Amino acid sequence: MIMRRSSRSSCSASPDARAVLDRENARLWHAGRGRRQSETRGRAHCDVPIFASTAQAVRDTGGDVAVMFIPPATARKAAVSAIEAGIKHLVVLTEHIPAQDVMALHAAAARHGTRIVGPNTAGLVTPGECFVGIMPAFVPSVFKPGHVGVISRSGSLGTLVCLELTQSGLGQSAFIGIGGDRCSAPPRATRSRRLTTTRNRGRRHRRRNWRHDGRRRRRLRQDDAQTVAAFIAGAASLPARRWATPAPS
């Protein structure tokens, strides 16, 4: 799942949440959940129009991407309504959604062919093109268009990795935060057939081929060797403080 310049996105948010979509590159609207329809209809927040529901927004704008800034208790309802409204890509930033609710929304997504990123994701960045979520996508020292795909559970560590790539002159093709929750959806995010390889400074990096020009698209072949570099933080933490360390037998 790659955010494109042409993506049309909605932001279902708490009334005080700020919009963090790139308004120059993507069309954005709010679905004003948590307020009565009469209060939200025809209004705008951060110069972005508010619709009464995601379904209404999809009907009026033809949008296909939604991002959720919804508290855990009501996230399931919001997600399912976005999925049923025909949203194709749903970015769920909320942390601590009950596992049962996460399973329910994954099931709803599977029924409707919706792709979910998250929950508890920092979002997606296609440097120089599009951005959904809470990453510092517009900070030039962190993100710059390049050829290394970055997949991370953590927003902060993802930021650090992208920063290091930019500082070393490489940049990123795309960043995907797969979410830190137990039932997040990494398989769909990372198993995309739109993976390709590229030579860059003598090393091979996994990259997402979202920069194809529409005429030519390389598909990942089985014999395409890829270099995947992994970084796991926490080597200096005390063994007793490590999360989910199995007890030695």
Place this chain on the structure above:
Amino acid sequence: MTTMDVIRHFGGRPANFLEIGGEAYTKSAAALDLVLSNPGVRSLIINFCGAFARTDVMAEGVVKAWQELKPAIPVFFSIHGTGEDEAIALVRARLGIEPYDLMEDAIQAAVRAAQ
């Protein structure tokens, strides 16, 4: 977490680890107070990699607390992410400290200062 790994990589030993990301990012003054209450701290590394957390807000808290508490230990900054320009300008103007461009350099300097 990575900060601790890099401290160890350069031969240092973390006295404290305190994360002020997420919901706590407006509380860097309280965080600084807490870390400095440990007499074992000989130098301080402040490493911000702000995504959701705004580094300018965190830097403001740190600068305020630093001027209030006037600690006798050296401090080293590495600031990147949301609001970094404002944060770096703030640290430069109010503390007269130049934040490091590379996290590794800041940590190496902090480790050297502690030895």
